[in-house]
Amino acid sequence: MTVQLSQPNFQRLTRIVQNLPDFANVRDRRRLVAGALQGAAQADVIMARLDLDGSPMGVSVEVVRFFCQFGRVAYDKEALAVFLNYIQPFTGDEDKDFIVELFQNYPLDVPASPSRGINNWRGMDSTADIKEKIIGENTLRDIxxxxxxxxxxxxxxxxxxxxxxxxxxxxxxxxxxxxxxxxxxxxxxxxxxxxxxxxxxxxxxxxxxxxxxxxxxxxxxxxxxxxxxxxxLKDVPNFGKPLIFKSKLMRRDERVAIIQHPGGHLKKISIQNNFVAYADNQVLQYTTSTEPGSSGSPVFDDDFLVVGIHHSGGMLPEPSTQRRYLRNAGTSAVALLNDLKNNAPEIYARLAI
Incomplete structure (x- = not known):
């Protein structure tokens, strides 16, 4: 999921990043970000997509925005949280406290690790607390x-x-x-x-x-x-039932899933930690994982009804703000159905809706 910082918090965090000792030049920035992402499965993807060339002020804005919008780099690790935990030791006391407050005020999931006295080494959870916990997103789903x-x-x-x-x-x-x-x-x-x-x-x-x-x-x-x-198609084999469209305007943070052939390879499903980031009557943007070759895949809601068709990904502009975010995107079922109804009624009449 994405992290929406308030404007004052976003500005302060960019100033903190801008003033980090290892943010003066491109080489040091790359070393800093690579260090923060060490061991993360998507580290190479992030390093390839993140442009670290430019003035410290401009690049700090892009880095914070990128990590806010990237989502998770592992099962329970928000990209922004991983980055904040890494840079915290390099900041002053006031900035350390500010980073801790970010973890308290936003759903970053991964706890900040401020300096602790030696007497606090045991941790604070009781035995009852640690028997069952929802870690980050509630991933429990009906079978x-x-x-x-x-x-x-x-x-x-x-x-x-x-x-x-x-x-x-x-x-x-x-x-x-x-x-x-x-x-x-x-x-x-x-x-x-x-x-x-x-x-x-x-x-x-x-x-x-x-x-x-x-x-x-x-x-x-x-x-x-x-x-x-x-x-x-000609001579179609028995594949079961055609997919059903749902003319539904999706909402931010609703779950979606995509079944696809990423890279043209064997069929796969992206079903976990996938959320709508933006939706209107035509555009659907989400954090679901895809690759080239996934173009044309159905986007499903929780009931596996088709709510869109996937077509692209990258640093995409959000229609309402024109700000660019790292997302995947498709055309909503609302727009697809309206278009077919008006321009291809013979096809529309055969759809399962």
Whole structure:
């Protein structure tokens, strides 16, 4: 999840970072950030995306904003919390106290580690306290959602086009939806292949995969602005049920999940610690993990109904503020359904809604 600091707290924290001894030049900044992220699974991703070149003032603003918006670098570690814990020893007493207050006032999850007297080494939790705890996000979920996810996954398809790889999903017995930038035209669709069941089985072995093509002169629709394409497939294998759309305006901090073929590889699901960061009638932004090749994947709500289609990721502008945040993004089901209803009614009539 993202951390929304108040403007005064954001400004003070950027001043603290700006004045750190190891923030004077690019080389020292890289060493500082790398040290903070040592051992984190996503350290290489962050170091690749974070631009540390520029004046200390400007870079400190970007660094704080980046860590606020990145989310978690591990199961219970907010990126901003990891960074604050690392820099705290290099700050003065007043700044140390301010960092401790940040942990008290924001959902950073990882406790700050201020200097303690030797008599405090035992810790403060009683035996009753440590038997059960919710650590960070409450990750306890009803088991039935695993069944919902498995059923939904049957309709998710790997796409190989002459230009690259992507993901799509079945919205009717023979209709597949993906991105416009994956399949731009019926000609590209006709030259593409679509792989069902490209995933591992319960024993960790590859399942038998069915590869088919598009139906020549079949129903086809595309919208570049919404980044969506619908194509008709030929000789579709039995995949279960088409996915169901939900015309729902999502809200900030609601959970989402994405079933996808990241990098064109075996089917995977991103289901944990995924939240909506921004939503309106067309744009959906979220913290869910994806990779190139995930384009065209369905975005699900908690009931595994389709609330959007994934299309991009990176430092994306938030429509309401035009500030850039590290997020993934898609087109909302609200916009998709309205567009199909108005411009492709023959396809809209076949959807499960």
């Amino acid at each position: 039935y959602i695993l069944n919902l996810a498995l059923e939904a996954s049957k309709a998710v398809v790997r796409i190989r086009t002459p230009e690259g790889l992507g993901t799509g999903f079945m919205i009717a017995p023979d209709l597949l939806m993906t991105n416009n930038h994956v399949i731009q035209s019926q000609e590209v669709g006709d030259k593409s292949n679509f792989s069902f069941n490209y995933q591992l089985d319960i024993n960790g072995k590859e399942c038998p995969t069915q590869i088919i093509g598009a139906l020549p002169n079949g129903a086809f629709y595309t919208n570049k602005e919404l980044d969506v394409t619908v194509v008709t």
